[in-house]
Amino acid sequence: MRKIIILAGCVLAIAAGCENPEKIEIKTLREEKTQLTRQIEQANTENEQLKKQVAVLSALPADGRLENLYHLQQIKITDYTNFYDKDKDGKKETLIVYIQPIDGERDIVKATGAVDVQLWDLNKAEGEALLRQWHVGPEELKKLWLVTLITVNYRLSLDLGDIVDKIKTAEALTVKVKFTDYLTGKEFEEQKVIKP
Numbered sequence: 001m002r003k004i005i006i007l008a009g010c011v012l013a014i015a016a017g018c019e020n021p022e023k024i025e026i027k028t029l030r031e032e033k034t035q036l037t038r039q040i041e042q043a044n045t046e047n048e049q050l051k052k053q054v055a056v057l058s059a060l061p062a063d064g065r066l067e068n069l070y071h072l073q074q075i076k077i078t079d080y081t082n083f084y085d086k087d088k089d090g091k092k093e094t095l096i097v098y099i100q101p102i103d104g105e106r107d108i109v110k111a112t113g114a115v116d117v118q119l120w121d122l123n124k125a126e127g128e129a130l131l132r133q134w135h136v137g138p139e140e141l142k143k144l145w146l147v148t149l150i151t152v153n154y155r156l157s158l159d160l161g162d163i164v165d166k167i168k169t170a171e172a173l174t175v176k177v178k179f180t181d182y183l184t185g186k187e188f189e190e191q192k193v194i195k196p
Contacts, residue, residue: 070103072111075179077192078153083160083167092196093164095119097156098146099177101188108152110145112182114138117158120174121166131166131173134158138182167196 077099083092101111118133136144136156146155160167167173176191 070107070109070111070183072101072109072179072181072184072186072188073104074102075177075188075190076100076102077175077177077190078151080151081175081192082194083196091164092167093160095158095160095175097158097175097177098151099154099156099179099190100152101154101179101181110142111179112138112142114180114182115141115154115156116178116180117156118176119160119163120176121170122174123171131163132158132160170196 077097080098081096084094084096085092086094095117097117099115100108101113103109103111115136116133117136119131120129121131122129134156141154144154144156146153172193172195174191174193177189179188179190180186181188
């Protein structure tokens with residue numbers, strides 16, 4: 001009889017430790033409900049912020065909104081643009097291009113856009129003149145804004161890869177830059193001759 005009581009006690013203890021599948025499902029549903037409630041609260045908060053933005057924008061005069069933003073007029077490739085030996089091994093494996101977007105007031109502005117850079121050796125035959133080209137999109141470009149005591153500009157560090165030896169023998173190379181302004185869709189081009 002004693003063995004039966006002990007056995008029954010063990011069975012009850014094991015049964016109490018195991019959760020009913022219905023209880024597990026209820027617990028999972030409660031967790032999902034909590035997550036969905038948080039998502040709804042977050043969406044409502046974002047919705048309120050957007051409503052405030054729409055109200056502010058609607059109050060601005062319609063004819064003056066874009067006129068009060070910057071108007072990019074040109075870009076400038078600065079004199080610091082050149083080839084650099086990053087790891088001090090005697091090979092200039094990096095082309096660093098400094099670009100200044102300039103507005104109508106002659107101020108340098110952090111314009112949002114994309115940049116295409118080409119490196120040319122204009123002394124070569126037509127099919128061989130373009131040595132390399134790069135594209136920098138807006139997400140990457142905004143991280144390349146550089147402010148120093150001397151100047152403000154975008155600083156693009158471009159890997160030369162397999163054309164390092166071609167640069168050593170060149171007398172002068174041409175860097176061409178095309179900046180696409182994402183505010184207006186306009187494209188600005190500039191080029192600069194550099195000596196390796």
